[in-house]
Amino acid sequence: MTQPLAFRRILAVLVKEFTQLRRDRLTYAMMLLMPVVQLLLFGYAINNDPRHLPTIVYVQDQSAMARSVLAALDNSTYFRIIRVAHSQSDVEASIRQGEALFAVTIPADFTRRVVRHDHAQVLVEADAADPTAVGGAASLLAALPRTALARDLVGGAAWLPAADPFEVIVHRRFNPENITAFNVVPGLLGVILSLTLVLMTALSVTRERERGTMESLLATPVRPIEVMAGKLSPYVGVGLVQTLVILGVADLMFGVPMPDTAASWSALGVGVVLFIIGSLALGFLFSTLAQTQLQAMQMSFFYIMPSVLLSGFAFPFQGMPVWARDVGQLLPVTHFLRIVRGTVLKGETFADLTASLAALAAFLVAITSLAMLRYRTTLD
Amino acid sequence: MSLAIDVRHLNKTFGAKAVVQDVAISVEAGRICGFLGPNGSGKTTTLRMLCGLLRPDSGEGTCLGFDILRETDQIKRRTGYMTQRFSLYEDLSIEENLLFIARVYGLEHGRRRVSGAIEQLGLGPRRRQLAGELSGGWKQRLALAGCTLHGPKLLLLDEPTAGVDPKARRDFWDQIHALAAEGLTVLVSTHYMDEAERCHDIAYIFQGRLIARGSAEALVRDSRLITFRAEGEGAYRMAADLSRAPGVLMASPFGQALHVSGTDRSALETAIAPFRRTGVVWSEIAPTLEDVFIRLMGREGEAG
Numbered sequence: 271m272t273q274p275l276a277f278r279r280i281l282a283v284l285v286k287e288f289t290q291l292r293r294d295r296l297t298y299a300m301m302l303l304m305p306v307v308q309l310l311l312f313g314y315a316i317n318n319d320p321r322h323l324p325t326i327v328y329v330q331d332q333s334a335m336a337r338s339v340l341a342a343l344d345n346s347t348y349f350r351i352i353r354v355a356h357s358q359s360d361v362e363a364s365i366r367q368g369e370a371l372f373a374v375t376i377p378a379d380f381t382r383r384v385v386r387h388d389h390a391q392v393l394v395e396a397d398a399a400d401p402t403a404v405g406g407a408a409s410l411l412a413a414l415p416r417t418a419l420a421r422d423l424v425g426g427a428a429w430l431p432a433a434d435p436f437e438v439i440v441h442r443r444f445n446p447e448n449i450t451a452f453n454v455v456p457g458l459l460g461v462i463l464s465l466t467l468v469l470m471t472a473l474s475v476t477r478e479r480e481r482g483t484m485e486s487l488l489a490t491p492v493r494p495i496e497v498m499a500g501k502l503s504p505y506v507g508v509g510l511v512q513t514l515v516i517l518g519v520a521d522l523m524f525g526v527p528m529p530d531t532a533a534s535w536s537a538l539g540v541g542v543v544l545f546i547i548g549s550l551a552l553g554f555l556f557s558t559l560a561q562t563q564l565q566a567m568q569m570s571f572f573y574i575m576p577s578v579l580l581s582g583f584a585f586p587f588q589g590m591p592v593w594a595r596d597v598g599q600l601l602p603v604t605h606f607l608r609i610v611r612g613t614v615l616k617g618e619t620f621a622d623l624t625a626s627l628a629a630l631a632a633f634l635v636a637i638t639s640l641a642m643l644r645y646r647t648t649l650d
Numbered sequence: 651m652s653l654a655i656d657v658r659h660l661n662k663t664f665g666a667k668a669v670v671q672d673v674a675i676s677v678e679a680g681r682i683c684g685f686l687g688p689n690g691s692g693k694t695t696t697l698r699m700l701c702g703l704l705r706p707d708s709g710e711g712t713c714l715g716f717d718i719l720r721e722t723d724q725i726k727r728r729t730g731y732m733t734q735r736f737s738l739y740e741d742l743s744i745e746e747n748l749l750f751i752a753r754v755y756g757l758e759h760g761r762r763r764v765s766g767a768i769e770q771l772g773l774g775p776r777r778r779q780l781a782g783e784l785s786g787g788w789k790q791r792l793a794l795a796g797c798t799l800h801g802p803k804l805l806l807l808d809e810p811t812a813g814v815d816p817k818a819r820r821d822f823w824d825q826i827h828a829l830a831a832e833g834l835t836v837l838v839s840t841h842y843m844d845e846a847e848r849c850h851d852i853a854y855i856f857q858g859r860l861i862a863r864g865s866a867e868a869l870v871r872d873s874r875l876i877t878f879r880a881e882g883e884g885a886y887r888m889a890a891d892l893s894r895a896p897g898v899l900m901a902s903p904f905g906q907a908l909h910v911s912g913t914d915r916s917a918l919e920t921a922i923a924p925f926r927r928t929g930v931v932w933s934e935i936a937p938t939l940e941d942v943f944i945r946l947m948g949r950e951g952e953a954g
């Protein structure tokens with residue numbers, strides 16, 4: 271015989287749950303604050319139609335027409351001209367390092383050819399590593415020739431042929447076929463690694479506290495940095511295996527290109543190791559702040575959300591408002607994504623990735639120091 | 651005689667609650683000191699301060715000659731602390747737990763020492779069993795093996811025999827005496843009177859203050875407590891009436907018998923007089939340690 275449902279017993283459990291929830295201040299705060307903070311944060315930050323994309327211009331033709339073309343670009347709101355290049359190699363470096371997503375080159379004979387109807391061209395190089403970032407801007411470029419020179423050619427309109435006065439040649443770099451997977455799959459590497467690794471270490475210390483084993487551990491002469499190193503090491507192995515698996519699947523099943531030089535591979539390798547250790551250290555820091563495993567888990571999720579949304583993984587980094595990019599700069603995933611995409615898609619090496627690698631190293635040092643400051647060798 | 655533990659003016663508060671107040675403990679090397687006191691009186695807190703697990707708010711002194719505030723590392727290296735609640739890894743086997751300890755202390759011949767400890771425990775065949783699967787008593791034995799593995803000079807044991815059967819308890823104490831005979835100093839908290847009597851010395855703490863100190867005999871003598879025992883038909887039922895009588899500090903049943911105590915002999919005799927009837931035999935006995943402690947508690951409680 272099963273007993274009938276007793277309302278009183280349900281109530282008993284319910285009251286107990288509520289009471290326990292109320293005691294757990296952090297969980298309580300997280301439950302109320304998290305949705306609000308995240309909604310505001312991401313509601314404003316996310317932008318599927320990115321504009322004001324950084325653009326470098328290389329003008330070899332100092333003429334009124336060239337200036338009109340640039341003005342038209344600027345007015346479109348899709349492009350934000352960050353500076354004028356002084357050489358072709360300057361253009362190349364700027365695109366490669368991600369300073370600019372677009373490089374517009376106006377050749378020396380531009381005006382002459384427009385006037386002569388002699389196949390005048392404007393060259394646009396686009397960093398197509400992230401197809402969504404350049405999609406909208408690329409389609410605007412198609413309409414540019416019909417409008418850009420409208421004022422310059424007034425009066426002379428009579429002799430204008432039906433054809434456009436010039437042609438825009440768009441050259442998609444790094445991902446010429448616009449394959450989304452080329453961008454997403456390397457990004458997933460960063461997200462999956464953070465998700466698993468931060469949680470691993472965050473749980474492993476709070477578990478000791480929850481189960482009471484911390485008391486025995488602290489009674490031994492083991493030092494904080496030794497605990498940290500010992501806790502992190504096995505997961506470095508876990509992270510490396512995860513990386514190999516993800517890269518293998520990316521290559522074999524999605525056809526994502528792999529670095530083609532040893533220099534690229536080693537830059538990627540250093541980035542991966544720094545990122546793995548940095549993520550683990552962050553988990554360790556969380557565990558020194560959280561009292562329970564549940565709290566550690568909540569902190570980890572609180573960190574994962576911006577890592578997905580503000581790092582340039584889910585939405586184009588250049589399309590976010592400045593403050594959101596500033597937040598993004600603080601996240602290791604942002605720098606890691608640049609390293610992975612840079613080495614995988616652009617064949618970049620240490621020279622191109624110095625800033626990102628340095629950022630990861632700085633993150634690691636900062637988080638480790640914080641964790642050591644926070645870690646208590648007593649039960650107080 | 652050198653002092654293995656020599657601390658004074660220890661204070662610790664949690665929030666607004668003064669948990670340990672002005673406690674001083676000194677224990678000579680090679681002695682076993684029993685640490686007694688009711689629940690929540692501050693025993694665990696004191697032990698934790700001695701081994702560097704809690705930082706005293708104020709106080710001074712040494713353990714094994716090392717400063718308790720500044721040289722906790724040195725103290726930890728030479729001290730074995732057995733926690734009140736089992737705190738080895740339940741998801742590691744007996745052997746793995748001990749090996750971990752051996753490595754953390756950087757013991758030479760760790761594996762051999764672990765095997766030795768396991769044999770001594772009589773756990774040879776179960777060395778691969780998970781610690782979490784052990785019964786309560788076996789967990790205690792494993793914990794003791796764990797905190798003595800690195801050959802400490804000082805043992806701090808927090809209720810090491812709670813929930814352990816009498817035979818295992820006796821073995822445990824034999825072992826502790828054997829260790830003390832080798833020069834180890836032991837401070838052990840307990841709620842068992844028979845265990846208290848097996849200690850060379852007793853420190854009694856009440857509401858965070860140390861209120862009695864000395865050997866069991868000295869404590870009984872100094873209490874100046876007089877105890878009468880009534881045996882016979884229904885003797886134990888007189889407890890309620892007697893405990894209200896003037897001059898009676900305590901009247902508590904012991905099985906079929908009754909113990910009545912007080913410090914004023916004539917008042918006590920007067921109180922008992924109405925209860926001297928046929929079938930009940932009264933005799934004077936030596937007060938037990940328990941009587942002394944209950945008396946101490948009552949007196950301090952009134953004073954406070």
Ligand SMILES: Nc1ncnc2c1ncn2[C@@H]1O[C@H](COP(=O)(O)OP(=O)(O)OP(=O)(O)O)[C@@H](O)[C@H]1O
Pocket residue numbers: 664665669687688689690691692693694695696734
């Ligand atoms: N971390 C803490 N935070 C707040 N109060 C605490 C903490 N640890 C202990 N206490 C309080 O300090 C007092 C002394 O506790 P302690 O554990 O030292 O007592 P004890 O003598 O070991 O008791 P028992 O015999 O029950 O083990 C208790 O009132 C307890 O509630």
Ligand SMILES: [Mg+2]
Pocket residue numbers: 693694695734808
């Ligand atoms: Mg206790």
